[in-house]
Amino acid sequence: MFHIYAISKDDGNYSDPDSAIDKYYYWCFSEGEYCESWDHRQTMVNRLKSGFLACTFRDGEDGARCEVKRSPDGVEYLKTIPNGDPTDNLSNLPEIK
Secondary structure: OEEEEEEEEOOOOOOOHHHHEEEEEEEEEEOOEEEEEEEEHHHHHHHHHOOOOEEEEEOOEEEEEEEEEEOOOOOEEEEEOOOOOHHHOHHHOOEOO
16 A cells, blocks of 8 residues: 655646646555655556555545546546545645655
8 A cells, every 4th residue: 555645746737636746755565664755657557557555645644545547638647536535635735846
């Protein structure tokens, strides 16, 4: 499970703010301990498509789960599955420049 706590956005003009995210910053459990890392959009998309799970992570708690979506112009990206709390959306996570 990838616990996404922050994002970076590219400077494109997007109708869906989640498709503007080009990097995901996360915590994950690996080799018996939590590690902190980041990956570009397509790397995270590929991980989810291969069976890994991801969710937003705010204030030390898991938020909304993520799924892979495709924009009208063919770009794959992560999108949060609504869970009733709009603050759990990927686009609402802190942005790292």
